[in-house]
Amino acid sequence: MALKIPKRMAVVASPATWATRLIALLAAPARLRISLSIGQPGKHRTLQSSLRRTMASASAATPPPSGGVEKVTAPYGSWKSPITADVVAGADKRLGGIAVGGDGRLVWIETRPEEGGNQQNWKINQQMLYLQNLHHEPWPKSPSPVPITPDYGGPLVCYADGNFDPHFSRYITVMEDHRKSNLNPSTTIACIHLNDVNIQEPKELVSGNDFYAFPRVDPSGKRIAWIEWSHPSMPWDKAELWVGYFSENGELSKRICVAGGDPTIVESPTEPKWSPKGKNKVVAVYPFNAEFTRPLWVFGISSYDFIGKDGENDNIVCTYRQNGRSYIGILDSVKGSFLSLDIHLTDIGNIVFGSCCLYMEGASATHPLSIVKVTLDASQSKAIESSVLWSSSPDLTKYEPYFSLPEIIEFPTECPGQNAYAYFYPPSNPIYQACSDEKPPLLVKSHGGPTSESHCILDLNIQYWTSRGWAFVDVNYGGSTGYGREYRERLLRQWGIVDVNDCCSCARFLVECGKVDGERLCITGRSAGGYTTLACLAFRETFKAGASLYGVADLTLLKAETHKFESYYLDNLVGSENAYFERSPINFVDKFTCPVILFQGLEDKVVPPVQARKIYKALMDKGLPVALVEYEGEQHGFRKAENIKFTLEQQMMFFARLVGHFQVADPISPIKIDNFD
Numbered sequence: 001m002a003l004k005i006p007k008r009m010a011v012v013a014s015p016a017t018w019a020t021r022l023i024a025l026l027a028a029p030a031r032l033r034i035s036l037s038i039g040q041p042g043k044h045r046t047l048q049s050s051l052r053r054t055m056a057s058a059s060a061a062t063p064p065p066s067g068g069v070e071k072v073t074a075p076y077g078s079w080k081s082p083i084t085a086d087v088v089a090g091a092d093k094r095l096g097g098i099a100v101g102g103d104g105r106l107v108w109i110e111t112r113p114e115e116g117g118n119q120q121n122w123k124i125n126q127q128m129l130y131l132q133n134l135h136h137e138p139w140p141k142s143p144s145p146v147p148i149t150p151d152y153g154g155p156l157v158c159y160a161d162g163n164f165d166p167h168f169s170r171y172i173t174v175m176e177d178h179r180k181s182n183l184n185p186s187t188t189i190a191c192i193h194l195n196d197v198n199i200q201e202p203k204e205l206v207s208g209n210d211f212y213a214f215p216r217v218d219p220s221g222k223r224i225a226w227i228e229w230s231h232p233s234m235p236w237d238k239a240e241l242w243v244g245y246f247s248e249n250g251e252l253s254k255r256i257c258v259a260g261g262d263p264t265i266v267e268s269p270t271e272p273k274w275s276p277k278g279k280n281k282v283v284a285v286y287p288f289n290a291e292f293t294r295p296l297w298v299f300g301i302s303s304y305d306f307i308g309k310d311g312e313n314d315n316i317v318c319t320y321r322q323n324g325r326s327y328i329g330i331l332d333s334v335k336g337s338f339l340s341l342d343i344h345l346t347d348i349g350n351i352v353f354g355s356c357c358l359y360m361e362g363a364s365a366t367h368p369l370s371i372v373k374v375t376l377d378a379s380q381s382k383a384i385e386s387s388v389l390w391s392s393s394p395d396l397t398k399y400e401p402y403f404s405l406p407e408i409i410e411f412p413t414e415c416p417g418q419n420a421y422a423y424f425y426p427p428s429n430p431i432y433q434a435c436s437d438e439k440p441p442l443l444v445k446s447h448g449g450p451t452s453e454s455h456c457i458l459d460l461n462i463q464y465w466t467s468r469g470w471a472f473v474d475v476n477y478g479g480s481t482g483y484g485r486e487y488r489e490r491l492l493r494q495w496g497i498v499d500v501n502d503c504c505s506c507a508r509f510l511v512e513c514g515k516v517d518g519e520r521l522c523i524t525g526r527s528a529g530g531y532t533t534l535a536c537l538a539f540r541e542t543f544k545a546g547a548s549l550y551g552v553a554d555l556t557l558l559k560a561e562t563h564k565f566e567s568y569y570l571d572n573l574v575g576s577e578n579a580y581f582e583r584s585p586i587n588f589v590d591k592f593t594c595p596v597i598l599f600q601g602l603e604d605k606v607v608p609p610v611q612a613r614k615i616y617k618a619l620m621d622k623g624l625p626v627a628l629v630e631y632e633g634e635q636h637g638f639r640k641a642e643n644i645k646f647t648l649e650q651q652m653m654f655f656a657r658l659v660g661h662f663q664v665a666d667p668i669s670p671i672k673i674d675n676f677d
Contacts, residue, residue, distance in 0.1 A: 149201075236270075240257050273305070303318060374386050423473065477498060495574055520660060555584045566606075
């Protein structure tokens with residue numbers, strides 16, 4: 001029997017905590033999604049961060065118990081840990097972007113699992129734009145947000161990636177309109193005039209292509225830049241950068257393709273920003289073998305910014321990734337020189353320039369996801385001070401003795417001459433140890449996307465396992481980002497093959513190195529990672545059990561029901577119609593030989609619940625141990641603290657009962673497992 005978890009009453013956030021002038025409340029299409037939660041102005045609590053530089057190393061020693069007390073010997077997996085599922089769920093806050101407002105204040109988007117996640121908070125008038133003026137001019141001051149777009153009675157029109165245009169007193173935004181077609185909605189760049197604060201229909205500025213992003217007006221107000229792309233490409237495969245020229249009435253009188261229009265060159269420009277001088281030219285300012293941006297799964301990515309907005313500085317602060325690690329520095333675009341900044345973060349997301357300082361989203365192996373302020377010297381070329389303004393987990397220092405530090409591993413794949421990468425976390429607990437002749441069980445994680453990557457950051461979801469005596473490995477299989485285009489394109493037409501082979505190869509590599517128990521190998525994954533999990537269990541015999549969180553079982557069904565953004569993505573990843581059948585785990589249930597647990601949100605529009613239900617019934621009919629947990633009110637990715645907790649605990653209990661051969665120390669009530677209980 002499948003277990004269904006009911007949803008709780010939604011909570012509406014108080015407008016008194018909003019701090020932006022213009023607020024886009026939306027549930028944007030599928031992966032291109034933005035939720036909203038903004039800190040109260042003037043209430044930022046500063047947390048001093050440690051400035052020591054950390055390096056990931058599996059050999060880093062965990063401090064022994066105080067007083068020289070010998071460790072307790074107990075089987076791997078049975079250790080007791082203060083990093084409980086409640087702690088993990090409460091620390092699972094996420095960021096959705098940062099920006100500096102016109103008044104110089106920092107604002108950000110965050111989700112709060114303890115409040116049900118912001119997707120649940122905003123239940124009233126979701127699909128509308130609101131104006132909130134915190135000053136008197138040019139509009140009347142308004143203590144509360146005022147709607148400026150129509151309420152269409154449902155999620156029919158969505159807005160994202162907006163940009164205020166002061167020259168024509170309007171808001172320019174990407175708009176997706178589902179009123180004529182839900183499967184193939186029209187996407188445009190539109191504007192809403194703000195001279196009079198009245199509800200009005202948005203006016204189209206740019207249309208005709210499948211997708212748009214980054215509409216950005218230049219400092220003079222005469223031009224606008226944007227990115228566009230068309231099926232069957234994804235924005236990281238091939239895109240175009242356009243510039244349009246405004247007429248006196250604000251219409252586009254002329255437009256030119258600046259980059260990406262040459263059919264003989266494969267390029268994907270992204271993140272257009274106007275320099276303070278508003279120059280319109282494309283030059284390679286610093287050729288370097290690294291990735292200077294991230295895949296465009298969400299709107300509003302900011303991987304770089306101009307230092308100084310007065311036009312007197314040609315420096316650019318930017319972050320890049322090499323071999324799975326982030327770096328940050330200041331680029332002199334005139335001299336073509338790059339100066340690295342020495343900060344404690346090894347994984348950096350969005351970055352923006354403030355007043356003589358930088359704001360960035362970042363983390364490291366010993367620091368959780370945070371918003372960090374970096375103060376620059378007078379020349380704005382060196383970092384002189386760093387402090388944490390916001391932390392996803394501000395109270396983690398008390399758990400530090402339990403943290404497992406990752407080892408970056410490179411392992412051989414099934415393709416001769418090609419290697420893949422992963423982060424390996426050994427078991428770590430200052431109180432417990434196992435017998436010398438025992439090897440720990442291993443949990444392999446396959447990340448989602450699949451055009452994404454695992455990050456080397458302090459993640460309590462991982463520490464929950466390692467502090468109880470599990471080994472954990474986070475695999476960046478071929479196709480992952482962060483390692484260059486060639487590595488990313490290993491997955492083209494090979495999804496379900498390369499990722500599966502690499503996850504299995506990684507597990508075998510760790511067994512051969514003597515780090516883990518080859519008879520206790522488990523695998524887990526979310527979304528696309530859930531598909532890889534199910535494919536590993538169907539087409540290989542490496543793992544003894546698996547957990548799929550809103551994963552894909554039927555590729556053909558996914559293609560038929562997927563949203564516009566990914567409607568051709570699958571063809572690029574899978575290939576022929578025959579491959580859709582041959583790589584779908586649902587068609588090869590007879591090859592499954594081990595237990596599976598499934599978790600699914602009932603409001604998931606990306607991977608609908610029918611996927612989990614089909615594979616659950618097929619495995620149950622075959623007689624394999626299987627369980628299905630369904631959550632009412634959850635979408636693609638669990639956002640409620642109680643559901644995050646339940647999912648983590650039930651995975652642990654499922655693996656312990658069926659594979660681990662140990663008693664879990666936590667008081668967890670196991671759910672019923674079909675064909676087992």
